[in-house]
Amino acid sequence: MKKHVIWSLFLIAFSSQTLADNKSLIPNHLVESQGQSRIELGVRLQNPYSVENMREAFTLYHNATRTSTLMPAIRATHQYIEIMPSTEAHLQVLDALDAQGVLTLHDYPLDHAIDAEGDYYVMPVDENDLYHPVYTLIPKGYQFSSPLPFTVLEDVYEPTEEQFDVESLALAMAGWDTELDCARGVDCNDPEELLRMFQQPRQERLFGSRYRPHGYVKVRNTETGGWDNLKRAKISIGRGIWWRYTHTDNNGHFVSPKKYRGKVRIRAKWRSNIATIRKSWNELLGIQVSDHMMTIKKSSNGRTKYIEQNDERLWYKGTVHNGLVKYNDYVTARGVNEPIHNANVWVWKNGSGAASTPMLFRYGNLPQIIALANIGASNVWDVLANALAGFAIQLVPPHLRPDQIYSGLKRKKVNGQINTAKIQQIVLHESAHYSHAEKAGSYLWAKLFAAELANSFHHGDSYVDGSQPSYTRGRLIALAEGWATFLEYKAMNFYYDKAFEGEESYDPVAHMEGFDMYTRPMSEDRSDNQSWFLTGLMWDIHDSSNDSSNRLRNGTSGANIGFLTDELHLQDQGVLYPVFRGLRSDVEDACEYGQYLENVYNPGPAIETLFASYDYDCVDAGPGGGGGNSIPGTPGNFNITTYGGGINVLNWLPVGQADNYEVWRSFCLGCTFNKIATINGHSYQANVFNNTYYRVRACNNLGCSGYTAARLAYFQACGGPGEPPCE
Structure with missing residues (x-):
């Protein structure tokens, strides 16, 4: 909800006519899908892993090598299935399975040759085009947690790690490319040639042993000019019908859980325990998709995928993903116990340039927001999604609705170049909102979000002057935006030693140390350090220095009213928890926030003096305030x-x-x-x-x-x- 989070009344009116016109000119599925390519399938192939084919391969291998060991009994270990969802409940089950990584789901049939690798197979034509076949493998006897309609296409056998020779033979027998790195002139796709080689000692064979694929993924940081590791991102790795998940580590390094011969395909899944990031039309509508990144074979094992800024299908998602990781790393190391987790995040290159954290997936609170905003259901969705996107989106099912929206990221420029730090500054701000929403709960967040929606609808500005839609809601906005801006500047100081406001960059500490507080209503121009938000108050709560050089000013005239007096010290200044702790479900303004901190930490008259100097003469630092101790809660995110x-x-x-x-x-x-x-x-x-x-x-x-x-x-x-x- 940073910088006119929800767009103007003009844009709402604009969305009903002009956006509809734009939709006829540029179909939705093309708006954010530039750079993506469709997977091109070839002919359907015989399944090398069918029980029948594997039995034949074992028999030929056993006879050719004259091994003394008994041939194993080949029975189905898995089933290759086609799932046909037909209800929203089916889609929700599939989405949960995909998010949890229980099964690797695909939108294309896996028993076809891939003539050209790509990022998707199914591209929905509109918001109602949601029901398409999904292909996967399930272990024999697997039971879905909720009923799903599916057809068993084939019983299959998964070779063990020791049966790799037979696996290569089965691939050749079924007409698949074995992808073995054979010597020139040797046809490794000929079963008879393979059988002759299998009769030789392993060290004399004309193709290599198995290897464990691994590699690195790095994203261009346009602020530093260097490469950022893509951290803790889900990667799907495999070929044919067998796919597995792994994750990059903090070095951007991923390792396959299985050894292979020949080449494997590496795809970015953009689903992690932090967030699912959706950019293109098929992703917004929940169709199973993975972005192709690279292929690896033994001779290129350990290679690095470099994601440049002009690779828009990957770069925007990678930059936002890393911003979310930075946020979680920063706050969890400093005591904030509500990081981002399992969020649904929409990321758009195009659109207004605004950002928002409605928490619609996490809380499913759209009906609450509609009721509290009192502007009509269609207007809520228009302001929330359509005006930000720049193209029309009908209401999508609840499991696809966003917790966060980042729009118009191509507008985040410095000296004409799209800037990583400016994008991630917005991510840090909105992620602070996410933590506040998690701590405060669904109802308080619906009240805050509805207030900003109503302001945008009626006044063309999410915040107005601090008195709208009421003085009470203005105090809640001051608390929420104060916390998010405070955290944004703290984290930007840590990661970049700078923060951006408009076209200018500032030293974050110096900028916040120059904060002046304004009374409400504020008709003067508001900025990050000249505001009625509680940013400066939280900065003073957190810092360790005494100061009284900044001013409380009249919001209408800008005239000096008095000095901001900070003599407050709360615990370790390297920890954010004391500032975050007060953002509870029963705290909706500075008075309740300050009184809670006084009751817990009992800092004495300094807290009363500080809040009064910020025009909140409502904190009682009298006797009986201290907090006491209690048994701690269970650690989270283990x-x-x-x-x-x-x-x-x-x-x-x-x-x-x-x-x-x-x-x-x-x-x-x-x-x-x-x-x-x-x-x-x-x-x-x-x-x-x-x-x-x-x-x-x-x-x-x-x-x-x-x-x-x-x-x-x-x-x-x-x-x-x-x-x-x-x-």
Whole structure:
């Protein structure tokens, strides 16, 4: 909700006629899909992994190699299926499966040759064109959590890691390219040629051994001129009917969970536990899609995909994704316990240039917003989506509605060039709104968002002068926008040593240290450091310096009323939690915010003086205010990252009131857990040699929280032939 989040009344009127005209000129599915290419399928091929084909391959291999081992019984391990969704409930189930990574879903039939790699197969023509076949593999006997209509196309067998020779033979027998790196003049797609080679000792064969594909993904940062690692992004890797998910690490490095012969395809999924990022028309409408990035073969293993700014299908999504990662890293390291998680994010190159955090997917609160805004359902959606996008979008199903919208990113320029830092500054601001919404809850957020929508509809400005749509709602806007701008400048100072406002860049600290507060209504020009928002108040709560050089000014005339007096110190100034802690569901203005902080931290008269100097003479620092202690809550966002050589890193969010954290371990689910460590931080490195389960709880002198859900740490070899390098 940064800088006229919801667009002007003029633009709303504009959307009903001009946007409709634009839609007839530029179809929706083309507006944000430039640079994408359609997957071109060739002929349907025999399935090399069908039970029948695999049995024949095993028989030929067994007879040719005269192995003394018994030929295994080949029974179906999986089923290749076609899912035919026909209701929104079906689409919601598929979306959840895709987000969780339970199955790898595809919008094209997997038993066809791919003549040209691409980013999508299905492109919906409009918002009603939602029901298309989905293809995947399920383990034999798999049960969907909710009913889905599907047809079994074929029973298939998944070869084990040791059966790779037979897998290559099955590919050749079915007419698929085995993609083996054979010597010139040797036809590795000829089953008889393969059988002759399999009769030789492995070290004498004319093609290489298996390898474990790995590589790197980097995104151009146009502010620094360098390359940013694409961090913690979901990657799909595979070929034919077998696909698996992996993730990039903080170095942009990904490793395949399986070894291969020949080449594999690498696609960006843009779904992670942080966010699902949707840009193109098929993505907005939930059609299963992955952006093709590169292919890897043994000779090019470890290659890097560089995403330049002119690769618009990848760059905008990668830049916003990294901005979300930066936000989560910054705030979780500083005590904010509500980072972005599982958000639905719309990212548009085109549009108004505004951004918004309506939380429609997370809270499903569109009916609440419509009722509170009192401007009519169609007007709410027009202002929220159509005016931002610059093209008409009908109301989409609830599971596709956005938590965040970033529009007009091509407008975020410095010296004529689209700028990474300006885009990520908006991401940091909107992500601070997301954390506030998570902490405050659905109803408070609906009240805030409805107020800004109503302002935009009636006045052409989301904020107006601080008195609209009422003085009460103006105080809530001041609190929410104050927090988001405060966090935006703190994080920009950390990552870039600068922040942008309009066409100018500023030193974030100096800019905020020059903050002047204005009374409401404010008819003077508002800026980030000359405002009725509570940005400066939060800055003073957080900083460690005493100062009284800045001013409280009259919002109409700009005249000096008095000095802003900051003598307040709340806990460790490197931690954001004291500022964030007061953004609760029962806190809607500066008075309630200040009183809550006084009750919890009991800082004495300094908090009363500070708030009064900001024109909020409503905080009582009298006796009886202190907060006291309580048993801490269960740590959130507990996860484990696995590196080579058995190294696993446990991470969780810090918990208010916690003095320390206990780490517990078990070697199987259902077995006894034993405490192995008590630590002060919220990260722990474990070295494992087999599958091991961990859980964590937070403790203080009054007791301990409940345990987190158990998570699995596993051993991954590294450094050997065909394996990824050790970290």
